Amino acid sequence: MVEAPTAALAATAPIAAGLPVEASVETCVEEPRASRARQIFDAVDVDGSGYVDQQELRSHVLGHLRSKGLAPSEEEAEAATAALFAILDVDGDGRVTAAEWVRVFEASERQQQEGRGAQPFEGLQAA
Numbered sequence: 654m655v656e657a658p659t660a661a662l663a664a665t666a667p668i669a670a671g672l673p674v675e676a677s678v679e680t681c682v683e684e685p686r687a688s689r690a691r692q693i694f695d696a697v698d699v700d701g702s703g704y705v706d707q708q709e710l711r712s713h714v715l716g717h718l719r720s721k722g723l724a725p726s727e728e729e730a731e732a733a734t735a736a737l738f739a740i741l742d743v744d745g746d747g748r749v750t751a752a753e754w755v756r757v758f759e760a761s762e763r764q765q766q767e768g769r770g771a772q773p774f775e776g777l778q779a780a
Contacts, residue, residue, distance in 0.1 A: 686759050686762055687759065690754060690758035691755060693754075694751045704749060706747075706748055706749075707734060707735075707738050710734055710738055710741070711730065711734040714737060718730070740757055743756060
């Protein structure tokens with residue numbers, strides 16, 4: 654199992670959701686975390702395989718960062734994707750299942766609500 658840096662784990666929910674932190678907390682009141690996490694998983698799993706692979710995650714991470722006005726370099730995008738994938742792929746089999754996604758998403762949401770979450774990618778330049 655990969656030891657997850659706090660900032661990277663805290664980043665999982667907003668990156669995966671493609672939502673600002675404020676929206677993710679508000680929505681959490683309206684529906685269970687697992688349901689939200691599963692909906693996001695299904696959106697990221699664009700090929701419908703039941704697994705998220707590194708390419709699907711990379712596309713989603715890049716879209717999220719660009720929606721925030723950030724312009725990561727290829728190296729930054731690759732590093733962000735690899736770090737997040739390592740956290741999400743709990744069993745290390747090279748693919749992320751819905752159960753793994755939900756487990757990490759819920760842990761990240763708890764950390765943010767407890768004030769232990771950090772904002773990721775603070776060093777990236779705006780586009």
